[in-house]
Amino acid sequence: MFLLLTENIQEGGFQAREQEINMWKDIITNNISKGSTIIIKPHPGENWSRTKYLRNDLIDYKIISIDHKYVRYPVELWEDFLENVRVISLSYPNLSLRWYRDWE
Numbered sequence: 001m002f003l004l005l006t007e008n009i010q011e012g013g014f015q016a017r018e019q020e021i022n023m024w025k026d027i028i029t030n031n032i033s034k035g036s037t038i039i040i041k042p043h044p045g046e047n048w049s050r051t052k053y054l055r056n057d058l059i060d061y062k063i064i065s066i067d068h069k070y071v072r073y074p075v076e077l078w079e080d081f082l083e084n085v086r087v088i089s090l091s092y093p094n095l096s097l098r099w100y101r102d103w104e
Contacts, residue, residue, distance in 0.1 A: 001036070001037045001038075001039065001085045002037065002086050002087075002088055003038075003040075003081075003085040003087045003088065004024070004028070004038055004040045004041070005041050005043070005075060005088070005090075006041070006042055006043055006046065007043050007090055008043045008045040009023075020050070021053045021054065024054055025054065025057055028058060029058070032061065034061065036061055036062070037061070037062040037063075037064065038054075038063050038064070039065075039085065040054070040065045041070075041071065041075060042066070042071050046071075051063060051064075051065035
């Protein structure tokens with residue numbers, strides 16, 4: 001099982017929506033086996049659903065989105081959950097989770 005931590009790249013003006021979706025699709029198809037379950041934790045600053053687009057385009061994966069009421073909680077606090085997933089992230093959580101796991 002995988003946890004994909006998305007970013008608000010399009011909202012920041014760094015990529016067009018289609019480019020960002022294509023980037024996430026490339027990350028998934030190049031790093032995750034077909035048939036895998038991917039749980040998406042949206043970035044709190046996102047204002048459109050990446051999950052919807054990815055679910056429509058990547059039919060060979062089971063894609064689940066975390067309920068929006070939990071997106072503001074830092075993933076670093078989800079200790080038990082993190083023990084059972086492989087995290088895919090582009091930024092800060094990638095560093096903080098590595099520190100957290102090394103510290104234990």
